[in-house]
Amino acid sequence: MADRPDLALAFSPDNWKPHKALWKAHGEREGTRALIEVLLLARHLPHEHLPSWTAAGGQLTHHHLIRPSIRPDGRVRQDDAMPQQTLPPSESWRRIESWLATHSASGLALLNPPATPGELRDAEQALGIRLPSDLADSLRCHNGLTTWATLVPEQSPLPVGEIVDRWKTCMDVATENDGLTSRPWDDEPWWHPLWVPWAESADGGAQVIDQRPGPSEGRLGWAGHSGGGDFTDSWPGLADLLHAVALALHDGGGVRGLHPYLATQGELWWDEVDCQELDGQPLTPAPIGLS
Known part of the structure; x- marks a missing residue:
């Protein structure tokens, strides 16, 4: 001090x-x-x-x-x-759903029904590990989205089947290209067997949940695109990210510099403060709360 x-x-x-x-x-x-x-x-x-x-x-x-x-x-x-x-994912999803039901019917329609217990068991068998508890809680609410959309800033939650497919693809690519070990210029390998991809960015990168044992277990990062995995300024966990999204929608503010907007068809979009358009179409600041 x-x-x-x-x-x-x-x-x-x-x-x-x-x-x-x-x-x-x-x-x-x-x-x-x-x-x-x-x-x-x-x-x-x-x-x-x-x-x-x-x-x-x-x-x-x-x-x-x-x-x-x-x-x-x-x-x-x-x-x-x-x-x-910090709220559990199920409670944050409840708050996000209520906001979407009030202000973005098109966004609400993108939410898949819950994943079944059988789907979660099959995924764990395919991955060879238990699903992160926050991810399992989230999937029991919504099994990803029907199509790519930014209900969550910068990424779109994946259905459990796509989580498994993405993990298998990255494991195959990493195995064939020595991507499971860190290169001298990277802090992380290109992929790790204990990274669980829960969402996908617009450019194809995977947001992963790091399941490696240790003090950082559960953190979110980016991997499976170019270079080594990136956990710079990572969220401590999925529950923290979803909590921040629900908080921004209900109480105002942003999520690490990204603020909610509504596009012309009521789609939810996240961008920097004072953003006015998306692909030439106007954006309006998203209403705060349920009023």
Whole structure:
């Protein structure tokens, strides 16, 4: 903290005193200090700068999302000061469905029915591992989409059969081309047997769930396209991504810089702030919530 004058100011005796109770209640545990840093620093940063600070150096544990709103006097509103637990995929899908039913009938129609228990068992047998729990929960809600669409920013969830097909194809390609080992210039191999592709980008890349044991198990990354796998700024898990999507649709804001829009036929699209058109057709900012 010595090299952070902004935090030194925030933790000065006059500013620290109101937050001693929070520290006493939650103790020296993961996320407590980070939460207090956000709350204190909010008094010394303009509101619009706070999201940039949290993204750059003030991350909380991945189980929490902070959505501070600042009163005119610069203080954090009490109802926004507490962390939010990440919802399970099934609950986030319920919230996404309700938003689509209200604002995007065409988007709602793209959701497949749930995968059957037999389909999930067959997939696990083909992959040789259990499906990630978040992915299984998601597939029990919707077995991917009927066609490629951006209900989720930058990727389209795959049906379980396509998950298996994509995994087999990437395993075959990697085996034939020495793609299962990292090259000197890449941090990751082109493919790994414990990467489960759950969604596909517009250019054919696979978003994978990393099932390798360790502290990063469950994280999301990109693979199976060009170069080694990429887990730069990866989501900690599928539940975190779906939670962020539901939060943006219901409460406003974006998902890592991408904001929801509606195209001319009511299709949901995600793009940078102030985007006005897609392929020459107008985009309108998506309504917030169910009103």
